[in-house]
Amino acid sequence: MFWKTEDGEVDKRCLFLVLLLTGAIVAGGLYICSPFFDGSGEEVPAEESISLESEKEEPELLVYITGAVKYPGVYKVAAGSHVYDVIHEAGDILPYADTASIDLTENVVNHMQIVVKTDLAGQGALADGKVNINTATGKELETLSGVGEATASKIITYRKEHGLFTCKEDLKKVPGIGDGKFKKLEDSITL
Template sequence: MDIVKKSLLMLAGILLLAVGITYWQLGSDETLENEATSGQTLDNTTEERGGAANIAVYVCGAVKNPGVVLLSPNSRVGDAINSCGGLLPNANAENINLAEGVKDGMQIKVQSRNMNPGSEGMGQGTALPGKGESADGKININTAGIEELTRIPGVGKATAQRIIDYRAQNGTFEDIEDLKKIKGIGKAKFEKMAPKITI
């Protein structure tokens, strides 16, 4: 009788041990599976992020803060302009397709309403031969291209480009003294320029 009891107790102990080992193995497999799934999710997320890298777009002209902006690939021209602070009051918005999709390396140039006819492209330094010099030999700072602006005393190509960029963003000069608003043109430099310029 004692032998039977001992045998039953041993059998029960073996069964409990087997059940315990089974549960432990199941728990380990579940943990490994969760880790594998988590790793797969992280990898997928990384791939998705890598596939949706930002693109660079250059916005210039009649916007508040011209420059290069980073946008998501599905952005529109309107998003690029808003990233630069929006349009200036004198911007010619009718000539811009705000719904157009943007591409990496794209340039968006916003023209001003009061730019002179034929001045398109002036923001890139296009020279306008014969339109910038008046009969008395003075240079018209509203219509002159880079080459003509460099004929003004004290004006090199860098300053000439800044004058053209100012026109592209703010429209034509209303007074020759408005040149003082441009970086690099102080009182002394303006006094050298004044006898040779007109509007």
């Protein structure tokens, strides 16, 4: 055996060589696996390696948005997002939204609720004679051809139970309003 001398003793030179080689392998492994090594062969300062890790792991925030947006609900957004970003995720604001009541540049925080209020002033019956089915009162709805007190009440009840209409065709979901009645109303209504 190469690590033993002729008289059966361990060859110290061979043992030294084996230990040196083992030490070099361990040192190389530690260098490569070091948290201060970025794989390019250059050492990365401790501050940079920590900031790179924190940039990669941005937490998501849960934000609930309701009110005058197309798709109210709970959204996951990246940390550092603003109210504007959440509104964009929710399909944007509706035409009758009161944007003066919210700060679009406000930073969102986890578990935040954003309420986009409606601006109902003058939004029921419009100047061009069309009735806004999302904001009209019962009396304003009754001005539509073929809509009486009962149908107006059903429209308002539907809005309360299911939220605002997102398109004119949603009016057909109200009990008692079928395709025929909707065609008569279509040109007289707006959102």
